[in-house]
Amino acid sequence: MIEHRPFITFLAHFTLIIGIAIVAFPIWVTFVAATHDAVRMTQVPLPMLPGDQFFINLKKALFEGIGGAGGIPVGMMMLNSLVVALMIATGKIIISLLSAFAIVYFKFPFRMAFFWMIFLTLMLPVEVRILPTFEVVADLGMLNSFWGLSIPLIASATATFMFRQVFLTVPDEMLEAARVDGAGPMRFFFDILLPLSRTNIAALFVILFIYGWNQYLWPLLITTDASMFTVVMGIKQMLEAAEQAPEWHLIMMTALLAMLPPVVVVLTMQRMFVKGLTETDK
């Protein structure tokens, strides 16, 4: 469109660049802090340009850990985070696929009751049932375990709704054709529905991986054993320790490491990420 508004175009770029600067500045500060040694990080004003200690700090954080977080190496916490994030993402996708399949493709008693029960989970975030859920997990002996960290979080109304929506758009003729070809329900599920939902599954996986990786309150409640800490929790432990002996260079290195996997996922799978976000939430 022909439009002579150089000022507005300039303003648009200018505003966006300012916006990006505000968004990115904390990361820059974090990165810079992770490249200096402990001594430099106690001198005011703090540096604004990177130093040369990046790899030394990286090695120290990854393999030795920091006092205050139980001396657990960050590398191990990241491994824990990875396991938890993968378990949550995969678990949510599997059970949501199965229940959406049942609700859309089967006529059976209590179908709608089940549907509303799943819907209800939307209204019960961890935060409103902290104590009793903790008690349940404790009674089941799932404290300080990967199962305890993941299973209570894998019920998902949003994922179930999304798959339900996807299945509803699959033409009826698919099932009719599959039946004519002699496919039973599970065959139909694996051979037709799963392949058709592939991109939705991928998009959802991106979102759920981030969700799982970033879990905080729940791991905080049910892990007391430092070897089960996730990296997101580890940060908090370090911050507490920083009250006495601030090791900002290592804390910020850990912060970088903690945000790296989800940020990389968002940036490299941007299309999937945007799809996942807009389709599950709308």
Add this chain to the structure above:
Amino acid sequence: MAEIVLDGVRKSYGKVEVIKGVDWKINDGEFVVIVGPSGCGKSTLLRMIAGLEAITAGEISIGDTVVNDLEPSERNIAMVFQNYALYPHMSVYQNMAYGLKIKKIPKDEIDKRVQRAAEILELEEYLDRPPRQLSGGQRQRVAMGRAIVRQPAVFLFDEPLSNLDAKLRVQMRLEIKKLQEDLGITSVYVTHDQVEAMTLGHRLAVLNGGVVEQLGTPIEVYEKPATVFVAGFIGSPSMNLLEARLDEAGAFVVLAGGAKIALPSPLGEYGGRDVTFGVRPEHLEDKGKGANNLQLSLNVRVVEQLGADTLVHGTLGENGAELVARLDGIRTLSQGHVLELNMAAKSIHLFDGKTGRRLG
């Protein structure tokens, strides 16, 4: 009231040139239809006149003003979009009044114009409704009303009827034609529909691959297509186009199958050239052999009965080129039947085999 002049107008997206130099002059009050296959650049051309696309080279003027760098709102145009582009959150009245409000036209004047347009378009009862409560035809009318109230120098239509069903389309086609005649506003109308192209405009521009192949009255375009493309594009069913060669003297056309047709007036200067021979299906007859008539024999393959007339598909000789004839009334012909066809000398078309341009 204004004329539109395009002078060497070009448009490229990166390295791809989509409009390859268009020159024409649309007279004041004239209704010009741009027609062409999809992707030929017809919408782009219209959007360039509107100022929705910048032009890469050349000059566009509306009235006495060169509008190359003017914004759409400064060009004194109104446009009707294919999907109508009605503002969904405004009532019919507000939709029509929006542009006038921005121009800061006094309220009572706006009201007068909107009421007048509503009257012309029979929309009075719907003024307070949101667009979603209207039928397709009514939305179409609102879109036109929005154009009318602006009292523009130029109307631009971008396939405005393509979202309507067949019956409504016929009705709206007549309404648009009548409206344009009544208001006398210079109009440019883009379509891919044959019938709209033939019936609506004073003149017709046939666009292909970013080039205007022919600009003329619908009858001119039908009777004397300037190129092979125009010949094949205008008319339904399409003109029969056959590969052929002129004999050395330029007195006969020799078709690929060997059939020879004598030309009414020899084309000596083109003797020996490859040509494309064309004849419209409706100009082939199986009766009334006149002295001047030329003849072909058709091996019947498929017959389509349309009621009013009959389409006969067949080949010239045993395995020659394929040909269609449109014969009056109902005919019962079986496959393999050999049909002797005549055509009037004036109804044959010859095009240069290389350039595709009309000969003679």
Add this chain to the structure above:
Amino acid sequence: MLKRVHFGTSILPFLLVAPQIIITLVFFIWPASQALYQSLLIEDAFGLSREFVWFENFIDLAGNGLYFDTFRRTAFFSVTVAGIAMASALVLAAMADRIIKGALTYRTLLIWPYAVAPVVAGALWVFMFDPTLGIFAYALNIIGVDWNHKLSGDQAMALVVMASAWKQIAYNFLFFIAAMQSIPKSLIEAAAIDGAGPVKRFFTIIFPLITPTTFFLLVVNVVYAFFDTFGIIHAVTQGGPAKATEILVYKVFNDGFVGLDLGGSAAQSVILMIIVIALTVIQFRYIEKKVEYS
């Protein structure tokens, strides 16, 4: 809801929904009902005695000025976070919507904070504003502002608001830009032909048409500020100083896990539950109302 063509009754569908339903029952519905039940009890910290007291816990809360303060604080916090995060995202999206070249680059650079965990976001901000070392605390000191969020409640609140809004801009930006780009281009063109300039178009066409998205985001942002900011507050201020940043969720956690006031904490949970239910209902009602283009 159900396909016209479907499978008949058998044991299979029950098996298929079983995992989801079992998890829902064990970890959602049962604990929630426990919270409901506990909210009607008074229990001592060691679980030795419990007494059924009907709504006494709720009456206590209602009469408790501190709880009311928390409520007001949470409202202020949510509105401010939602306001800042949505307004800045809207401005950025409106600008990005105008730009054709480089739009994807801008988007990429703006969306990644979504992936940063709240606690990590908290850590970044608490570091930048550390009263003795932080770069902003230092800068503020130079211009004569004495920054210490560990002492000043207002400053602590400002800090958690900034950190929370910072993280949410990405999400809002994505939804705003998606909404703007789903407006048919011909509508914008029609408005341009009608003589509306970019600013006028934004206020009379674009903004009204993205209203459903704005409402949706408003609810999502309030939910975010209510619940998901726990990590930020826990990392930055632990609700302090002197409860200046203690929002409802934080108080539930604090009273239950730290203060071991089980009945009171459960009663607060129930109130939160009611809030979530209300917000969810609003959200679902609004999503039904989508703008219809032509």
